[in-house]
Amino acid sequence: MIELKDLSYVRLGTADLATAETFATGVLGLEVRERRRDALYLRSDQRAHSLCYFEGAPEEQIIGFEVENTAALDAAAAALEALRHKVRRGSAAEAQARYVSEFINFRDPTGNQIELVTRPQLSARRHFPSRDAGITGFNHVGLNSTDPVRDEVFWTQVCNARVSDRIGDIPLMRINAIHHTLALVQAAQPGIQHINHQVAEVDDVMRSYYFLREHNVPIVFGPGRHPTSGARFLYFKGPDGVVFEYSCGVGEIADEATHRPRQFTREPLSFCMWGATPGGLIPGV
Numbered sequence: 511m512i513e514l515k516d517l518s519y520v521r522l523g524t525a526d527l528a529t530a531e532t533f534a535t536g537v538l539g540l541e542v543r544e545r546r547r548d549a550l551y552l553r554s555d556q557r558a559h560s561l562c563y564f565e566g567a568p569e570e571q572i573i574g575f576e577v578e579n580t581a582a583l584d585a586a587a588a589a590l591e592a593l594r595h596k597v598r599r600g601s602a603a604e605a606q607a608r609y610v611s612e613f614i615n616f617r618d619p620t621g622n623q624i625e626l627v628t629r630p631q632l633s634a635r636r637h638f639p640s641r642d643a644g645i646t647g648f649n650h651v652g653l654n655s656t657d658p659v660r661d662e663v664f665w666t667q668v669c670n671a672r673v674s675d676r677i678g679d680i681p682l683m684r685i686n687a688i689h690h691t692l693a694l695v696q697a698a699q700p701g702i703q704h705i706n707h708q709v710a711e712v713d714d715v716m717r718s719y720y721f722l723r724e725h726n727v728p729i730v731f732g733p734g735r736h737p738t739s740g741a742r743f744l745y746f747k748g749p750d751g752v753v754f755e756y757s758c759g760v761g762e763i764a765d766e767a768t769h770r771p772r773q774f775t776r777e778p779l780s781f782c783m784w785g786a787t788p789g790g791l792i793p794g795v
């Protein structure tokens with residue numbers, strides 16, 4: 511079993527680093543940690559970085575998860591290879607470009623690029639946001655899946671994810687007490703479906719709603735409230751069509767031992783109990 515400990519980062523390829531920086535700082539509200547010739551590193555919490563835009567094709571999207579140590583990383587590589595996943599070990603230079611000690615890269619059954627890392631760096635310097643969006647941290651990621659039922663098996667049986675709730679066959683899965691760190695959404699091709707940052711309170715969600723509207727940022731879904739995690743949310747579009755979510759109040763699973771996933775119907779109210787329609791985000795709902 512591959513024990514995922516935490517979500518570490520997202521890496522997004524882009525042809526236009528300048529536009530990515532304008533969005534990340536002027537709209538999303540992250541802090542620039544570092545600029546390199548070919549990459550932009552952004553912070554949202556105590557992590558040294560949680561989002562990296564790098565010069566590359568926008569199809570190049572990677573999610574990094576932390577594992578316990580080198581032994582766990584080696585065991586994960588062996589387990590994945592036994593299941594015929596192609597595993598690539600990162601070089602020292604690539605690890606340095608991720609603020610981690612070591613990492614491996616592979617693809618999930620849909621073809622999403624996943625990295626497992628050891629010792630992702632934190633920074634004791636307090637996160638100092640570029641815009642007062644109220645961000646308290648990087649929280650979860652939605653992943654495209656060409657077969658959510660198959661991929662749920664991968665994430666819960668090869669890895670240690672647990673299903674907290676399902677909407678239709680979309681599993682919201684946790685790897686710690688947070689309601690979900692990973693969700694799988696049906697799509698025709700691999701990719702990151704959305705990137706969530708938590709904000710402090712519902713006032714931040716609504717302030718951003720008006721801010722984004724004023725700045726002509728396309729709003730994809732919300733403001734609304736998820737009946738699953740209880741979070742109040744807003745989804746909007748960033749560079750290269752990547753969807754970001756602000757939400758506040760994502761719940762925690764009180765009792766790991768006794769929690770049973772709830773099955774919600776596949777209908778708009780299961781995504782927003784206030785009545786916002788998720789058509790732009792969940793095709794066909």
Ligand SMILES: O=C(O)c1cccc(O)c1O
Nearest residue numbers: 652736738739740741781
């Ligand atoms: O927070 C949630 O429960 C949630 C539900 C559906 C889709 C999401 O992105 C979510 O974050």
Ligand SMILES: [Fe+2]
Nearest residue numbers: 650704706755
């Ligand atoms: Fe979400």
